[in-house]
Amino acid sequence: MVLAGVSFALLNVITQWVTMKLQFPPVSAAFWQYAFALILSFPLLRKLGLKAMRTSYPGFHVIRVLLAAFGVQAWVIGLAHVPIWQAIALVMTSPFFVIIGARLFLHEQVGMARWLATIVGFGGVMIILQPWSDTFTLAALLPVLAALLWGASSLMMKSLTTSERPETITVWLLVLLTPINGALALAAGFAVPSGFTLVLFIVAGALTVISQYLLTLAYSVADAAYVQPFDDLKLPLNVLAGWLFFGYAPAGYLWLGAVLILGASLYILNHEVRREKRNNGAQAPTDDGSMVGEINNK
16 A cells, blocks of 8 residues: 555656646546556456456446546546645545445444544544635545545445455456546547657556556455555655645645644554454564564455
C-alpha cells in the first residue's frame, strides 16, 4: 500500500500537469491513461493467457470496474480544477467510506476504536475542506465523488480477493476500463495526444499498471479496515509532489487537519497490530518494524 501511494502520487502529478497546465481534455486524458496501461500490460496478459480472466463472478468484476471508471473520470476532472493537495485531502474520505462499508457490507468487525478514529479522521477532512468558506467551489466535490465511487469499488475488490487471484482482478480492471473510458471520451469530444503529452500518457499508463497491482496485492493479504490506514500516506506524498512540481503552498489549516487524519490512521494501525498479537498469536515485529508473516482475512 505504501509503494502504491508513491506511484499514485507521481501519477497524480502527471494527470494534473496534462489537464491543468497543458489543457488536455480530462475525459480523453482518462481514456489515454488506461489505454496505454492496457498496452503496457500485454506482456503480462500474454504470459497469463486467457486463463487470467476465468472467473465465477463476471458480474461483480463488471460492476466493480464501472464504479472505478466513473471514479477515475470524477478524479481526473477534479484535478483539472483544484490544486493537487486539495484534491488529495478531499479524496482521503475514501478510506473512511471503506471502513464504514467494510462493516455494513463485508461484515468485518470494525470496533469502537476504529469508529472513533474514523470520526476524528472525518473531522480532519472537514478542517481541510472548510466548505463554509468563500473559496469552496462545487468543482472541489468531484474528488469526494471519486472517493465514494472508489470506496465502493475497493469493497467489491476486497470481496473478490477471497476467491480470485490478484492477477485476475487487475486484468479485468485494465481490459474493461479502456472501452468504458473510450465511450465516455467519444461522447465528450475525442482528443488525440502528441509530442510531450503523448510521452506523459505513456508514463502514466506504466504507473497505473504498477499502482493497481500493488493495491490489489495489499487488499489480498489483510482486512480492508487494516490496510486503509497506510493509504493516508498519500497526503504528505502529494503535498510534497504539489509543492515540488507546481509550487502549491497549502494554507496553515491543512496541517491541523492532516494531523487529525494521520493520527487517527496511526491509532487504527496500532490497534490492529495489538489485536492481531492478542487474538491470533502474530509474531513480533522485526527490527525494522515490519510484521513477520501475513495477516489473515477476518
